[in-house]
Amino acid sequence: MVRSAERRTARTSVWLEGKARRRGRGGRQPSGLDRDRITEVTVRLLDTEGLAGFSMRRLAAELNVTAMSVYWYVDTKDDLLELALDAVMGELELPDPEADEDWRDQLRTLAHGYRAVLIRHPWLSPLAGRFLNLGPNYLAFARCVQQVIRKTGLPVHRLMGAIAAVFQFVYGYGTLEGHFYTQVTGTGMTPDEYYRAAMSEATEHPDAAEIIQGSTDIMTARGGDTVGEMMDRDFEFALDLLVAGIETMVTRAD
Numbered sequence: 001m002v003r004s005a006e007r008r009t010a011r012t013s014v015w016l017e018g019k020a021r022r023r024g025r026g027g028r029q030p031s032g033l034d035r036d037r038i039t040e041v042t043v044r045l046l047d048t049e050g051l052a053g054f055s056m057r058r059l060a061a062e063l064n065v066t067a068m069s070v071y072w073y074v075d076t077k078d079d080l081l082e083l084a085l086d087a088v089m090g091e092l093e094l095p096d097p098e099a100d101e102d103w104r105d106q107l108r109t110l111a112h113g114y115r116a117v118l119i120r121h122p123w124l125s126p127l128a129g130r131f132l133n134l135g136p137n138y139l140a141f142a143r144c145v146q147q148v149i150r151k152t153g154l155p156v157h158r159l160m161g162a163i164a165a166v167f168q169f170v171y172g173y174g175t176l177e178g179h180f181y182t183q184v185t186g187t188g189m190t191p192d193e194y195y196r197a198a199m200s201e202a203t204e205h206p207d208a209a210e211i212i213q214g215s216t217d218i219m220t221a222r223g224g225d226t227v228g229e230m231m232d233r234d235f236e237f238a239l240d241l242l243v244a245g246i247e248t249m250v251t252r253a254d
Contacts, residue, residue, distance in 0.1 A: 014079040015086075015134040033065060035073045035083070042084045046123045050182070054123075056080075078131075085127045086135025091117055094140060097147035104243050106148045111170050111239055114141075118174030122182045125175040153250045162249075166242050173235055180227075191227040 041062050045054050056077055060067040074080045092113040095106040118125055133142075145167065149159050184194045202208040212219075222230060 013132045013134050014074075014082045015132070033063065033069060033073070038063065038070060038073055038080065039083045039087050042080055043087055043121070046084060047121060051123045051126065081127055082131045082135070085124060085131060085133070086137045088117055088121045088124060089135065089141055090137035091120075092137070092141055094144045095148065097144060097151065103148055103151035106151075107166065107243065108239060110141075110145055110148060111166060114167065114170050115174040115177070115235065118171065119178045119181065122175075122178035125171065125178065128171070152246050154246065158249060162246055165245070166239075169238065169242060173238070177231055195227045 038059070042054070042059060045059060045062060049058070056070055057067050059080075060070050063070070070080075074083070093109075094113075095101065095109050097106065133139075145163055146159070149162050152162065154162055181191065184191050187194055189197065199212070203212055222234075225233075
């Protein structure tokens, strides 16, 4: 059983603990440093070194301050990661749900934007499932998604299912795509070179070769364009399927 003291000290969210707006703890603060600057550098380090390579000590070195200086502005590494997560969600350009614009176009805008952020910042996906996501940028995204989905005409009890279908798909697709490009970066090859090398190696494994041979017609029909073009085309069609599914469910009476 968790003791009451442990329950009181358990971490919830930087956005719930009154710390997100704090700009220092009083007294003499480190010169030239503020939370926005710390968060900006954190995002840059996460982009270049990933979650595994990020540390408060590494961040302090990049800022040219001591590690203790960073703790004037955040209590823990998790607080900083949560701030970084919300910061990159602010890169999304959200449509105006009140505008006279078709919900299909607005839904596609949201899906494309979320996918792009996941690819651009591969460290985002594990953090999105780790924190409560209560920052202002994430909440603005969630609010916009709900408002756009309401415009579909689905009954209220189907709205969350539609949101899950679309954005869990985007989350999964964008996460795998981001991992792919991260893997490519470490090889020195282009995405197309890496893809061809991976497919060539896969055909040397008997079980994999059998599956690849069995899907030759699918791969041929998919086209022989660049990896990026293939990914874009598959994403667009999958999104079309989801939009068509929503349209179909709107006509159902249940």
